[in-house]
Amino acid sequence: MAVSKAKKPQVMKPATAAQKLDVYLPATPREFQDRLVSRDELDELQRNPPEWLVDLRRDGPHPRNVVAARLRVSNSGLARGGVTEALTTEEIAALAADPPEWLVRERESFAEVRREQRRLQERRD
Structure with missing residues (x-):
C-alpha cells in the first residue's frame, strides 16, 4: 500500500494575495508584505478580515x-x-x-x- 505524502499548502506571493483582496500592497502591514500567504490564510482574511484590512478597504x-x-x-x-x-x-x-x-x-x-x-x-x- 502506497503512503501518500502530506499535501503541501498552496502559497502565493504577497502581491498576488493583495490583488485577490483588492488592496494596495504598499499600504498593507509589513508582516503581510514580507511573507508568502497560503490559500487557507487568504480564505480566512476574506472570511474574517482583520482591522487593517477593513480600514484599508474602506479608506x-x-x-x-x-x-x-x-x-x-x-x-x-x-x-x-x-x-x-x-x-x-x-x-x-x-x-x-x-x-x-x-x-x-x-x-x-x-x-x-x-x-x-x-x-x-x-x-x-
Missing part, C-alpha cells in the same frame, strides 16, 4: 482596479487622465463630486463600451 489607498471601478472608468482611462498613483476613498470622492473633463469623457466612453458589450452578448444569447 484606501486603493489599487488602480478599485479606483477605476469606483470612478466608473477603465484602467486605461485612468492612465489617460494622468492618474498613476493609488488614491484614497476621500480623493476618489473628491474627483467624483467635481469631475474633471477627462473623467467625464472617460465615463462616457466606458459606458458606451459596456453598452456595446451588452448588446453583443444579447445577440449571442
Whole structure:
C-alpha cells in the first residue's frame, strides 16, 4: 500500500494575495508584505478580515482596479487622465463630486463600451 505524502499548502506571493483582496500592497502591514500567504490564510482574511484590512478597504489607498471601478472608468482611462498613483476613498470622492473633463469623457466612453458589450452578448444569447 502506497503512503501518500502530506499535501503541501498552496502559497502565493504577497502581491498576488493583495490583488485577490483588492488592496494596495504598499499600504498593507509589513508582516503581510514580507511573507508568502497560503490559500487557507487568504480564505480566512476574506472570511474574517482583520482591522487593517477593513480600514484599508474602506479608506484606501486603493489599487488602480478599485479606483477605476469606483470612478466608473477603465484602467486605461485612468492612465489617460494622468492618474498613476493609488488614491484614497476621500480623493476618489473628491474627483467624483467635481469631475474633471477627462473623467467625464472617460465615463462616457466606458459606458458606451459596456453598452456595446451588452448588446453583443444579447445577440449571442
